[in-house]
Amino acid sequence: MVLYFKATPEAGDYTIYMGIDKFENEELIRYGIPEDIWFHVDKLSSAHVYLRMHKGQTIDDISQPVLDDCAQLVKANSIQGNKLNNIDVVYTPWSNLRKTSSMDVGQVGFHNPKLVRTIRVEKRVNEIVNRLNKTKVERKPDLKAEREAINAAERAQIKAQGREKVEFYFD
Secondary structure, eight states: OEEEEEOOGGGOSOEEEEESSHHHHHHHHHTOOTTEEEEEETTSOOOOEEEEOOTTOOGGGOOHHHHHHHHHHHHHTOTTGGGOSSEEEEEEEGGGEEOOTTSOTTOOEESOGGGOEEEEEOSOOHHHHHHHHHTOEEEOOOHHHHHHHHHHHHHHHHHHHHHHHHHHHHO
């Protein structure tokens, strides 16, 4: 089961999602897409929260309100982190997550630590968490099929661009 949330409306149409447990997190790690940004409470157990960016956007394009939404959601879904003030939340592009067979279920590392960013969360902001929880929807997606559909669409787009270049040369 994957839980989906809507980011603050003022920031635009962004979907935030997380796995229900560490086994679901494994599937999310495995079938993420390049537009996904991963969030986790640093050095503590917590949910894996993902932000689905729009095509062409990067980690630098995350607005502060959306960043706050994701950080508050991951804090609220950490048994230890939820009780503490002044915690750090790390975030990085999904493509930077490194998973090896020797790691425990739900555990990840990073290909490049320089791509990992940190945001300090001073305290839980119930207004944000409650607003996000009002948008919560539970779904059981076929993550593999979603990823394959995205890959197929990207291949078709690349193929179409190749045809346009060929037509250009023959005009």
